[in-house]
Amino acid sequence: MTLLSTINSPADLRQLSRPQLHQLAGELRQYVLDSVSKTGGHLSSNLGTVELTIALHAVFDTPRDRIVWDVGHQTYPHKILTGRRDQMATLRQLGGISGFPRRDESEYDTFGTAHSSTSISAAHGFAMAAKLKGESRRAVAVIGDGAITAGMAFEALNNAGVPHGGLLGDMLVILNDNDMSISPPVGALNKYFTRLMSGKFYSQAREGAKGLLKNTPLYEFARRFEEHTKGMFVPGTIFEEFGFNYVGPIDGHDLDALIPTLENLRDKPGPQFLHIVTKKGQGYKLAEADPVKYHGPTPFDPAQGIVASSKPAKKSFTQVFGDWLCDQAEADQKLVGITPAMREGSGMVEFHKRFPQRYYDVGIAEQHAVTFAAGLACEGMKPVVAIYSTFLQRGYDQLIHDVALQNLDVTFALDRAGLVGADGATHAGNYDIAFTRCIPNMAVLTPADERECRQLLSTAYQHPGPVTVRYPRGAGAGVDTGTDLSTLPWGQGELRREGGRDVAILAFGTLLQAALGAADALNATVANMRFVKPLDTALVERLARSHGLLVTVEDGCVMGGAGSAVIEHLQAVGLNVPVLQLGLPDAFIEHGDPAKLMALQGLDAAGIERRIRQRLGEPALRAVV
Ligand SMILES: Cc1ncc(C[n+]2csc(CCOP(=O)(O)OP(=O)(O)O)c2C)c(N)n1
Numbered sequence: 080m081t082l083l084s085t086i087n088s089p090a091d092l093r094q095l096s097r098p099q100l101h102q103l104a105g106e107l108r109q110y111v112l113d114s115v116s117k118t119g120g121h122l123s124s125n126l127g128t129v130e131l132t133i134a135l136h137a138v139f140d141t142p143r144d145r146i147v148w149d150v151g152h153q154t155y156p157h158k159i160l161t162g163r164r165d166q167m168a169t170l171r172q173l174g175g176i177s178g179f180p181r182r183d184e185s186e187y188d189t190f191g192t193a194h195s196s197t198s199i200s201a202a203h204g205f206a207m208a209a210k211l212k213g214e215s216r217r218a219v220a221v222i223g224d225g226a227i228t229a230g231m232a233f234e235a236l237n238n239a240g241v242p243h244g245g246l247l248g249d250m251l252v253i254l255n256d257n258d259m260s261i262s263p264p265v266g267a268l269n270k271y272f273t274r275l276m277s278g279k280f281y282s283q284a285r286e287g288a289k290g291l292l293k294n295t296p297l298y299e300f301a302r303r304f305e306e307h308t309k310g311m312f313v314p315g316t317i318f319e320e321f322g323f324n325y326v327g328p329i330d331g332h333d334l335d336a337l338i339p340t341l342e343n344l345r346d347k348p349g350p351q352f353l354h355i356v357t358k359k360g361q362g363y364k365l366a367e368a369d370p371v372k373y374h375g376p377t378p379f380d381p382a383q384g385i386v387a388s389s390k391p392a393k394k395s396f397t398q399v400f401g402d403w404l405c406d407q408a409e410a411d412q413k414l415v416g417i418t419p420a421m422r423e424g425s426g427m428v429e430f431h432k433r434f435p436q437r438y439y440d441v442g443i444a445e446q447h448a449v450t451f452a453a454g455l456a457c458e459g460m461k462p463v464v465a466i467y468s469t470f471l472q473r474g475y476d477q478l479i480h481d482v483a484l485q486n487l488d489v490t491f492a493l494d495r496a497g498l499v500g501a502d503g504a505t506h507a508g509n510y511d512i513a514f515t516r517c518i519p520n521m522a523v524l525t526p527a528d529e530r531e532c533r534q535l536l537s538t539a540y541q542h543p544g545p546v547t548v549r550y551p552r553g554a555g556a557g558v559d560t561g562t563d564l565s566t567l568p569w570g571q572g573e574l575r576r577e578g579g580r581d582v583a584i585l586a587f588g589t590l591l592q593a594a595l596g597a598a599d600a601l602n603a604t605v606a607n608m609r610f611v612k613p614l615d616t617a618l619v620e621r622l623a624r625s626h627g628l629l630v631t632v633e634d635g636c637v638m639g640g641a642g643s644a645v646i647e648h649l650q651a652v653g654l655n656v657p658v659l660q661l662g663l664p665d666a667f668i669e670h671g672d673p674a675k676l677m678a679l680q681g682l683d684a685a686g687i688e689r690r691i692r693q694r695l696g697e698p699a700l701r702a703v704v
Pocket residue numbers: 124127150152153193194195222223224225226227257259260261359419420421443445470473
C-alpha cells in the first residue's frame with residue numbers, strides 16, 4: 080500500500096512526519112505521471128509543483144486558508160491530495176473532473192481559473208474580505224514566472240501592497256519561477272528574475288547553507304551568471320517597492336526549505352512574497368529535457384515518451400495559418416507576426432526561425448499585443464496578431480479603442496474558435512463572432528475549410544482595415560491548401576448546393592461540412608457564407624425570397640452571432656421569412672471530446688438534420704445521440 084493511497088484530504092497529510100512527506104512527494108509525482116500519460120493533460124507544470132503543493136497543504140489550514148492557483152494548469156497534485164485521486168482517470172473527459180480549479184468541484188478550489196494572471200487580485204479580495212469580516216485566515220496566490228508578466232498581476236500588486244482604510248491584507252504571493260512560460264520566457268522581468276537568482280540564491284548555495292545546487296545545471300548557470308555580474312548592486316527587489324516583504328529565492332523542490340519558510344511567512348502579517356525556483360517537468364527526464372513538448376501532451380507511454388505518429392496527419396488549421404504566415408512574410412517585408420506567449424499553439428515556430436526580427440512574443444500580455452499591433456499599423460507596418468479566440472477577450476477594449484476606432488490595418492488570426500475540447504468552458508472560443516461583429520470597422524471572416532482559411536487570411540491581409548479570421552482547433556476535412564496567396568471576393572459567399580425550395584442552410588465556418596451532410600438528407604440548399612461581416616446581403620435576400628425556411632449554422636454562440644446578423648438584415652429590409660438559428664446555446668459547455676460535444680449540441684450532420692425536421696414538424700429520421 081502506498082502512502083498516497085491513505086491521503087484522502089490534507090488533514091491526513093498533516094499527520095505525516097517529514098520523512099513520510101518526502102516519500103509522499105515521490106509517490107505523488109509518479110501518480111501524476113501515470114495518470115496524465117493515460118488521460119493527456121498538462122504534465123510539465125504539474126511535475127514542478129509536487130513539493131510546493133505538499134508544503135502548502137502541510138503548513139496552511141486548507142480549505143480555511145485560501146490557496147489561489149494562477150492559471151490552474153498546475154493543480155493536479157492539489158486535486159490528488161484533496162480527495163480527487165481516483166477521479167484523475169476522468170480528467171478533462173466528458174463528465175469527468177476539470178483540468179483547472181473549479182469552485183463547484185471542491186471546497187479546496189477557492190477560485191476558478193484557466194486564463195492567467197488573476198490569482199493576486201483574487202487573493203487580495205480574499206484577504207480584504209477576511210479583514211472586513213474580522214476573520215483570521217490567510218490568502219495565498221501561487222503564480223508562475225510566465226503569468227506574472229501580465230499587466231493584471233502588477234495591477235494587483237500595486238493595490239495589495241498598500242493599506243486601504245488602515246487595513247492591510249494578510250496575503251502571501253508565491254512566485255513559482257521555473258524559467259519557462261509554455262515557451263521560453265521573454266522580457267525584462269524574466270531577466271530580472273535571473274539576476275535575483277544569480278545573487279542571493281547562488282551565494283546561499285556557495286556558502287554551503289544548503290549545498291543543494293551542487294552538481295546541478297542550475298548551480299553552474301548561477302555561477303557563470305555571477306561572474307558576469309560581479310560587483311552588481313541589487314537594492315531591494317521590485318516586490319519590496321510594491322510593499323511586499325520579499326523572501327527568496329529558495330529551492331521549490333526542497334521540502335526541508337519550503338516547509339519552515341512557509342511556516343515562518345504564514346505567521347507574518349501583511350503582504351508577503353516568496354520566490355521559489357522549480358524545474359518544469361521535474362523528475363521525468365524527458366519532460367525536464369523538453370518541457371515544451373510535455374506542456375500539454377495527449378496520452379503517451381511514459382517508458383517511451385511521446386513518439387511522432389507514423390501515419391501522415393491531416394494539417395491542422397494552426398499549421399495552415401503558420402504556413403500562410405511564412406509565405407505572406409516572404410512576399411511582404413512589412414508583415415510583423417505577434418503572439419501573446421503562444422508560439423507553439425499558434426503555429427509560429429517556423430515563422431520565428433525564419434523571420435526572427437519580425438516575430439514578437441510579447442509574453443502573456445494580450446492587451447499589449449493588440450495595442451502594439453495598432454502602433455505598428457500607424458507606421459505602415461502590417462501586423463498579424465495570432466491569438467486564441469478566448470484570449471482575445473482580454474484585449475477587447477484595445478480592439479475597439481486602439482484598433483477599430485482608428486480603422487487600423489491589423490489582421491487577427493483567431494485560433495481555437497468554437498469548442499476546444501479538453502480545456503472546456505474557460506478556453507472555448509464561443510463568443511468572438513458576437514463580440515467582434517458589433518464593432519464598427521471590424522470585418523469577421525469564417526473559412527469553411529483549409530484552402531479557404533488560407534485564402535481568407537490573404538483576403539484579410541489585403542483588406543486595409545481590422546479583420547478577424549476565425550478557425551477551430553485541430554484538423555479540417557483534409558482539403559489541400561495550395562501554396563498561393565490568392566484572395567476571395569470581399570463580402571461574398573457562395574452557393575454550395577442547390578436544393579428544393581423548403582430549406583436553405585446558411586453555413587458560417589467549418590460546420591459547412593455538417594450542413595452539407597444534413598442537406599443531402601433534406602434536399603436543402605446550402606450557402607457557404609464566408610463573411611459574417613460584411614454579410615453577403617444579396618445572397619441572404621435571394622435565399623430568403625426563394626425558400627420557406629432559412630437555417631443559420633455556426634460554431635459560436637447563437638446570441639448575437641452570425642444568425643443574428645442574418646435576422647437583423649432581414650428585418651431591416653422587411654423580409655419576413657422564418658429563421659432557425661443553430662449554434663452554441665446560452666450556457667457554458669464543459670470539457671470533453673469535441674466531436675461528442677458538438678453532437679450533444681446538435682451541431683453534427685445528424686443533429687442539424689434532426690433540428691430542421693423538428694422545425695418543419697416532420698418526425699426525426701435519425702436517432703438522437
Ligand atoms: C490570459 C492567458 N493567456 C495565455 C494563456 C495560455 N497559457 C497557459 S499556461 C501559460 C504559461 C504560464 O507560464 P507560468 O505562469 O510560468 O506557468 P508554468 O507553466 O511555467 O508553470 C500560458 C501562456 C492563458 N492561460 N491565459
